[in-house]
Amino acid sequence: MPELPEVETIKRDLEKIVLGKKIIEVCVHNPAIIRQMSADKFKKGLTGSTIKNVLRKAKTLILELSNGKSLVIHLKMTGQLVYPGDGKKSRVSFKLSDGKMLDFNDQRLFAELRLLDDWKKFKFIKELGPEPYDLSMEQFKEMLSVKKTKIKPLLMDQKFISGIGNLYAAEILFRSKIDPARSAQSLTEKEKELLFNSIKQVLDEAIRYGGSSVDDYVRLSGERGTYAQYHKVYGREGERCFFCKTPVKRISLGGRGTYFCPECQH
Numbered sequence: 001m002p003e004l005p006e007v008e009t010i011k012r013d014l015e016k017i018v019l020g021k022k023i024i025e026v027c028v029h030n031p032a033i034i035r036q037m038s039a040d041k042f043k044k045g046l047t048g049s050t051i052k053n054v055l056r057k058a059k060t061l062i063l064e065l066s067n068g069k070s071l072v073i074h075l076k077m078t079g080q081l082v083y084p085g086d087g088k089k090s091r092v093s094f095k096l097s098d099g100k101m102l103d104f105n106d107q108r109l110f111a112e113l114r115l116l117d118d119w120k121k122f123k124f125i126k127e128l129g130p131e132p133y134d135l136s137m138e139q140f141k142e143m144l145s146v147k148k149t150k151i152k153p154l155l156m157d158q159k160f161i162s163g164i165g166n167l168y169a170a171e172i173l174f175r176s177k178i179d180p181a182r183s184a185q186s187l188t189e190k191e192k193e194l195l196f197n198s199i200k201q202v203l204d205e206a207i208r209y210g211g212s213s214v215d216d217y218v219r220l221s222g223e224r225g226t227y228a229q230y231h232k233v234y235g236r237e238g239e240r241c242f243f244c245k246t247p248v249k250r251i252s253l254g255g256r257g258t259y260f261c262p263e264c265q266h
């Protein structure tokens with residue numbers, strides 16, 4: 001599932017390509033991904049408006065429109081935005097003022113599209129915890145000190161800190177040399193600092209490579225993000241750790257597959 005680096009990559013791609021363009025026509029091929037309103041209202045609310053601003057809140061994309069409304073997009077498992085699209089696989093296609101199509105594909109129909117009057121009042125967004133980039137080291141350390149939860153599920157808890165999912169939580173904890181099953185409270189000051197720095201380093205690197213295309217995620221151009229080749233533990237069960245040669249392990253933690261090196265991470 002796309003996490004902060006993938007959604008940030010799409011946001012930056014969208015800024016270069018669709019910003020300032022007008023939505024001429026909306027074709028809804030499958031209304032199941034439009035939440036909270038009819039396909040008709042959705043089409044009417046979008047047609048004729050210009051894309052004024054592209055924002056990202058954690059893993060959610062927001063396209064602010066000239067009519068004051070916002071298109072809020074949650075890609076979930078298999079959502080893709082592709083430009084220029086051909087409409088062949090799309091659930092919804094947006095015809096833009098340049099004559100080209102912006103396609104929204106979603107093989108498994110888990111994605112969520114919403115047209116909102118005010119995205120700031122959307123409960124899901126209001127409840128998001130701070131993003132790593134909004135926190136100081138001191139704030140982060142304080143947040144951890146009151147949590148007894150295991151560190152990996154805590155990093156993935158969007159109300160605690162937003163933007164990190166299963167993949168980057170594993171990579172971040174490997175870089176911090178922290179066992180994913182440790183309780184947050186048990187981390188030393190030094191470990192908390194290392195963790196804080198690792199979060200930003202891993203996310204920054206992933207953004208630089210356009211994210212990780214491990215499932216259906218692709219960039220706006222349809223190209224894959226190339227960060228997966230730099231993963232140290234995620235998806236590498238049984239393969240040797242690049243540092244100590246111990247086989248990478250996969251366990252279930254909080255119901256999620258968790259990759260780590262039993263030798264490097266304590």
Ligand SMILES: [Zn+2]
Nearest residue numbers: 241244261264
């Ligand atoms: Zn190792």
